[in-house]
Amino acid sequence: NAGVTQTPKFQVLKTGQSMTLQCAQDMNHEYMSWYRQDPGMGLRLIHYSVGAGITDQGEVPNGYNVSRSTTEDFPLRLLSAAPSQTSVYFCASSYTTGLEETQYFGPGTRLLVL
Amino acid sequence: GENVEQHPSTLSVQEGDSAVIKCTYSDSASNYFPWYKQELGKRPQLIIDIRSNVGEKKDQRIAVTLNKTAKHFSLHITETQPEDSAVYFCAADNNAGNMLTFGGGTRLMVKP
Numbered sequence: 038n039a040g041v042t043q044t045p046k047f048q049v050l051k052t053g054q055s056m057t058l059q060c061a062q063d064m065n066h067e068y069m070s071w072y073r074q075d076p077g078m079g080l081r082l083i084h085y086s087v088g089a090g091i092t093d094q095g096e097v098p099n100g101y102n103v104s105r106s107t108t109e110d111f112p113l114r115l116l117s118a119a120p121s122q123t124s125v126y127f128c129a130s131s132y133t134t135g136l137e138e139t140q141y142f143g144p145g146t147r148l149l150v151l
Numbered sequence: 152g153e154n155v156e157q158h159p160s161t162l163s164v165q166e167g168d169s170a171v172i173k174c175t176y177s178d179s180a181s182n183y184f185p186w187y188k189q190e191l192g193k194r195p196q197l198i199i200d201i202r203s204n205v206g207e208k209k210d211q212r213i214a215v216t217l218n219k220t221a222k223h224f225s226l227h228i229t230e231t232q233p234e235d236s237a238v239y240f241c242a243a244d245n246n247a248g249n250m251l252t253f254g255g256g257t258r259l260m261v262k263p
Binding site (some may be wrong): 079093128 | 193
């Protein structure tokens with residue numbers, strides 16, 4: 038199993054550009070989520086999904102969209118990038134819809150918005 | 152929503168000493184409290200977790216304690232080793248059990 042994979046590893050955007058961060062897992066996990074991690078800070082939840090076709094907002098959803106058309110994939114879309122979105126983005130998944138399971142994190146995507 | 156505070160933000164210990172990291176949370180309905188370790192440039196990885204029906208849990212040199220009345224939980228690392236150097240994050244779930252809120256992290260440095 039590859040676990041949780043994310044692409045790209047690094048990305049530089051100009052203000053106003055849009056892009057999609059890809060996340061995929063091959064563990065048949067129901068729960069998937071996106072976090073952002075700013076320097077010296079903890080992880081903040083952007084959006085999450087408890088199964089295909091179901092998504093919901095986390096703590097900091099503004100400026101981001103998600104969809105979950107399959108169990109495996111959970112892409113994160115930046116609609117119009119802003120410098121405040123410069124961060125490291127982690128995707129995570131777990132087996133059940135509840136959280137009392139190990140969250141498996143992807144390797145992260147480093148995003149710089151100029 | 153849930154608010155998780157973590158202290159200290161940095162902790163330096165000598166190899167072999169113990170390290171303690173403390174977290175407080177605000178939502179009395181929280182039931183699940185995991186701890187993650189993140190090495191520089193790497194992804195967070197779960198090292199131990201505790202549920203609200205348990206007061207303490209141990210796994211070799213790592214232990215976590217939970218005081219639900221006071222709404223705080225702590226990570227204890229004994230006989231620290233240089234490879235324990237990393238950033239440690241605590242977290243707590245929300246009352247619906249579908250979101251985790253993370254603390255701000257503790258950078259642990261173990262000096263050989």
